[in-house]
Amino acid sequence: MTPWILKLAVRLLPEDVRPEVLRELLEQRRNIRRIRGRRAAAWWTSRQPFVIAAAADSPPGGSMWTGLLDDVRVGQRGVRRRPALAATVIATIAISVGAIAAMASVIEAVLLRPLPFPGEDRLVWVSAYERAPDEPPFVREEAARAYANPMDVVDWAERERHLTALAPFETFEATIRAGDRPLRVDGATVRATMAAVLAVPPAYGRLFTEADYATGVRAVVLSNWRTAFGADPALVGRSILLDEVPHEVVGVLPAMGMQFPQPDTDLWLPLPPPSASFQNRGGVWQRVVARLDPGVTVAAAEGDMRRIARELAQQYPDSNKTRHIALVPLREGLVGATGSVLWLLAGAVVLVLLVACANVGHLLLVSAQARQRELAVRAALGARSSRLARLLFIESAWLAAIGGVLGLVRVPVPGGFAGRRRRHGGGVASDGRTGRNRRVGASCGRSVARSVKWSPTPASDACE
């Protein structure tokens, strides 16, 4: 079977040599496939359009780059000469590129970008959920958002065998005084084990130790210190007013990519263990995150936690008889069902992009039909088909570049999981710069690919 790419490529050559060159190319391809394999032959085939374009466009003393700048200038004039067509094509490209860039950035931020914690795959939500035998089975997403009883959490920590650390937390809102103005902040009370779970060292100072849970000590770790405190490193060791009560700043979490457990968490306070007199095993209000031991699977750890749940059910039948434990990977808990919805939306946006591609292609083809006379004159004056193809390509590249750049203006960059998981009490905020760079690269690639796809066809028609 003749590869279509070679058939197309030889159209760049003068008509009288095409059949012979094509046969020579096919024989060379067969030889390469026989000696070096299919992949080498495929790679060789994919490069032939460029090689043949260069061979066709290299008069004595010239190269394929000869006259390129002239073509760039002429291409730009060509765009300006047809403002209605240019505006339509640019608007179509800008809208479709903008849509897909926005979608790509959301998917990248939500599903693909790694969380800012070392060994992210070992982090899990540990959740207790109530389910009687006659009730329908629980949904894992539901378990990922379930709360736990503080006494249960103490028992889990004592009896588990497969966790490196286990850290409960609660969330709260408070008012701090930054300078002379009050500021509403979101905070979390966390156990000292949170440092071992997240395995992220503080940017300044330290995280909590067991000493911080002693009566009378009021320590605070700042998570978002840029907004309220102007990113002042000297803040560590100083006192701030939290709900009008002085607290000592003992540390600052890393500023980039690190706001946990909620994307808008501004500070951490120590979460003391339940006191000896605390006996409420019925209520649930804590969330728990844990780090698995190296080499332990989520399923193995979950099996161990189920054993603990059975023991607690026997020990405390009044409160724990219908209480189960589930372990859900951190990312799965954060993303939930949003992942499949996002992929579905991405598919829809890709379809929109394809429709836009087809529209732009038709517009350019119709425009080229109207230019047959101009192209024929160029060909009659000695322009090779490869040169005409290059000119049309450059015109299309101008349109694609302008549309691509316009499509990227004001595309929002989601900050990790910010805003998306607030209701569910979990989230991570992180820097959007990497995502923007990837998105810009991808959009430029798409714009250029689109211009490559449609531009050269009329040139070969004109030469014929």
Place this chain on the structure above:
Amino acid sequence: MGRANLGELEEQVLLILIRLKGESYAVHVAEVLADLTGREMSAATAFMVMRRLEHRGLLQSRVGGPDPEWGGRPRRFYKVRMKVVQPLLQSSRKARLTLWNGLEHLWR
């Protein structure tokens, strides 16, 4: 009207054709060039270079008999016109050697 000098690729194609008893075809030239120099060349490039050399009067082509590799279709062979090519190659070699003279440290 042709140029008096040879381009690098033209020179290499001519030398290979002479090595191949003065006559060959595009794929063969491209493969021998790759074997001898490691330089990958497309059969299309070889064909177009030989066609250009033919227009300059340095080669002459003939259509061979039915070729089984080509499904029975004839193949075009290019033959070197030694009387025209030899002075050009000599001049090209001389120019190269002159330029290299005194620069032995570059390859030793």
